[in-house]
Amino acid sequence: MTKITQSLISEHGISNDEFNLIREILQREPNLLELGIFSVMWSEHCSYKSTKKWLKTLPTKGEKVICGPGENAGIIDVGDDDAIVFKMESHNHPSFIEPYQGAATGVGGIMRDIFTMGARPIANLNSLRFGSPKHPKTRNLLSGVVKGIGDYGNCVGIPTVGGECNFHESYNNNILVNAMCIGLVKKNKIFYSIAKGIGNPLIYVGAKTGRDGIHGATMASAQFDDDSEESRPQVQVGDPFMEKLLLESCQELMKQDAIIAIQDMGAAGLTSSSFEMASKGSCGVKLFLDKVPCREEKMTPYEMMLSETQERMLMVVKPSKKKNTLRIFKKWGLEAAEIGVITQTGNMEIFFNNSLVGKLPIKPLADASPEYDRPSKKPRKKFKKENHKSVSIKSALLKIISSPNHSSKSWIYNQYDRSVMCDTYFSSEQSDSAVIRIHNSNKAIAVTCDCNPIYCNSEPMLGAQIGVAESWRNLIASGADPIAITDNLNFGNPEKEEIMYQIKEAIKGIKIACESLNYPVVSGNVSLYNETKNKSIFPTPVIGGVGLIKNISQSKGLKMKDGDNIFIVGNSFGHLELSEFNRICNKNHGRPPPLDLNEEKKNGAFVRKFIKNHNSIVTGCHDISEGGIIVALAELSIRNAKGLKIKIPSDVKNSIKWLFGEDQSRYLLIVNNENIIKEVARKERINLQKIAKVDGDKFCVIKKFEISVKKLIKYNNKWFDNFIEK
Amino acid sequence: MIYRVYINFKKGILDPEAEAIKKTIDNMGYNTVKRISKGKFFDIEISSSKNTLKDLEKISSDLLSNPIIENFRIIKK
């Protein structure tokens, strides 16, 4: 037997304190298998040890929340016995190493989280951050990631309807790939992962287990043969076809009252799925590893327990339904096996070749997992000297809309099947959020994901609040009532005080905004250590928001018709610090725009109510975010291939500030009747101004400049093609 | 001169395509087929220089294959 040495312990990422705790729990030394299990169960990824304390502070309850964080995904009530299941998850590191497979398996993983709960996935989104376009790796990473996301979702037949994609040098060596999935389930058909019923069989189904993704640090043992280096791939290969089979077979099985508990095998594979199910059900498990379907020869218990082979599920079924369960999997051509049984011992007992090779108490291992209150410190800001440039309104606008971050993303989204399932009413290029009809009904949900890392880097708390508010605003602009969010917190190394500061502040920001907007957090994911050679990514807490549109005819997109008037809702102060405009002028320092959550609520409620009560008057709606008023208007012109006559209000002193300022809580409402909206706004004491009229084929800022819409479109379209074809 | 670069998955990497093909061959009734694995190749015509092989190595490892999951082998045709 392998001796547990100090180096083996640290290679498993286990600290000395943690090792002492392990000895205390076991009342003896662990063997290698047990050490491996502790190491993955207590890893940052599975135990959230650096963030748990702070995540607990987030608001997770609400009248529409059916299931908050803790299960495979969060669930909200959307009426008529329908529930929406959703979550976002990161696959950052694997996507950097192997962009295609890394991104693909990220999509696969999040979809399994959704359909293990009984839901049928109905939409995928993704939030992507790449390094500077000048960085030599960026192009391959971009094309690999987008193809990986597309191919996986397309093959399973789930529409990929939206997302965001930004470039910034802080991601040069740590790209972010966050995938979100939304599923639909009947309220009384939800499945959970709470194992129950002494003697019930544990069924394994899906791909055969290989040596995929057994982590570097845990490869230290001496039992491997010579070509073991080659035979332990760190990157998992995804098989979307297998995923489709799993999805359909699980849906078929779920109709049969056979499943007691079900969980996908995600990170830490068989270990985390079996421990989590047993821990939630306060029971024990006997695992017989000889029964695990293996892809490779001579796999050890250690490898089987730690493998991260994709497209696998674990479930507890009723003994009487076992035969039928296996029959259904067989019909779908899937490998399934009974690999264990539920016991009352509270222990995980692992057998291999008829002998007990590992025995661990389940509850203590889960409950005693470390929780750290890591020290944090506000970083001192360093100011680099800047050579400011001055630019005209026109050239600033053209620069922004042809920049990597604001160019048309059609190169990306055209690779995603958005129309499969026939329920995509708006994919996200057509509206501020994607709008997906609930099949066979007249309702729809709106979904969006948002984050502004530039703001977050300057003031993590405010930046995170703005992320929450922006997602809320995007849902409102699409005609939805916002309901809840999922979050994906991407940061650097939490053992550094400045990073821990960002994490705590960002979580506080999310908490404050969500509480104020009555917009609870129902699921989420944390990805830490996104740094290379001491350089961390910008703090990137991505918010995925979901809202409900009770009547799909009230959903709004970026539409406008000739003769329509465009009104701005909300106050414009002309905040240029950290704006797109300032960045073009090479001014990179400052603070994010302030956010008044009361103002946010008031303006949002107004827009929401106005769309509801005066649906036929409102042609479209758009929120104002990066780039300010002028970029929001240009986006409307581009999308509709229609001209605009824009009038800067007479009381505006600085037109650049007014046009490019990124003040929060503002919307553009496109209406075909100006009197009604004015009257309603006056009654509700809403700041409303008419600023543009839909007219002709030129984008015209009166007294400043004009440009043909055709040209605008050309500017907006060229970047991706040039970059990829280069 | 023409060189051929062979690329295949490293041992132990899941190859779902090969598995799907194998299953179909089984279903077609050929029970003598034991195993099937897949790879690709590139035929590269290159004008000779003293760096030819070094260049090909570099192209193969940097562009044609991903060393994390694939092996390559260069052969003169």
Next chain:
Amino acid sequence: MIYRVYINFKKGILDPEAEAIKKTIDNMGYNTVKRISKGKFFDIEISSSKNTLKDLEKISSDLLSNPIIENFRIIKK
């Protein structure tokens, strides 16, 4: 026994992947690369019988390749 089946596009069919790779190689600054074409191969382990070759021919023409666009060649390894 292991046989290798090579498959490549028939002449005259545009292979956009090979073209894109050629372009990237040019951009990487290797001006000695003249032409590049792509193909795939399958290594098939088969227990010998008197029909082995006939079976392989059939598998290759019926399944592994599409004769409208592809050629194949079988080689004993």
Next chain:
Amino acid sequence: MPKKVVSIIVFPGSNCDRDLNIAVQKYMNVNTKLVWHDDPSIPNQEMIFIPGGFSFGDYLRSGALATKSPSIKEVIRLSKKGVPIIGICNGFQILTECKLLDGALIDNHKRLFICKESFIKIENKNTSFTQNIKKNVVKFPIAHAQGRFYTSEGNLKSLEDNNQIVFKYSSMNGKTGKSENPNGSINNIAGITNKNKNILGLMPHPERAVEFKENNDGVCFFKGLQNLL
């Protein structure tokens, strides 16, 4: 009179079967029978649909592995008896792979999956599949990675001579130039029939253009098929 029943073949990786099923029932006024690919018999032979998706993960070549399914053997047999057969997207790929239709569908010329709304010109209105479509140009979504129709020059000529080319990618006004070609198909071909004109394959998805009034050109396609029954 009881409704007629048409068959839809379902593969493990089909993903447009649900949508097709809905469109067929609703607009052809028939019942449907979903036939599992493993089933060697197809009892309802009024008309057979092969839906889109990734029948076997699109491994090897899209549609290739599906041609070995028992139900496809039966489709081939029935096709000879004149049963109307329609393959959409992956269904079209399967029909070419099992040689019921001419040519092959290979990687799009830009190597990327394409999903977008596409204008489709009805090139031949004299087939039983298209004679009832009033419009000259319809708007159907396309969504495929292997949609580039290829055939030899000789075969192309015979497709043309026999009026087998039914759909072409076009502009809103029916222009069928290079800039309207999304995937590099020869002569913008988006759909063809066999010589006998009882088999139709097309890459665009009419079943995805029936649900929302903003684009419901698919309705006329399915309604028009009723006269085949």
